[in-house]
Amino acid sequence: MRDDLEQLRICAMLTGLAVVALAFAQIVLGWSGSDYLPMVAAAVAGFELALFAGDQIRKRRHG
Known part of the structure; x- marks a missing residue:
């Protein structure tokens, strides 16, 4: 289970x-791309932050 979570992270x-x-x-090259790209980046960052926070809580509870 631990290895699967690490691979997901x-x-x-x-x-x-x-x-x-x-x-x-x-932004730098001035491409007219998708306006959703920054939102996707923020969503992935939020997911990673949630996994990190859960890992820290587990470490605190189990020592």
């Missing part, structure tokens, strides 16, 4: 980095 992190890189490239 790594996938979320890599996906978030890719989306943020695309959003940054869209």
Whole structure:
């Protein structure tokens, strides 16, 4: 179970980095891309933050 959660966190992190890189490239290069790209980046970041917070709570409860 622990390994699956770690793999999910790594996938979320890599996906978030890719989306943020695309959003940054869209802004810097002036591409007329999707307006939803920054929202997707924020959603992935929120998901990763929720996983991190849950992990910290579990560590605090179980020592």
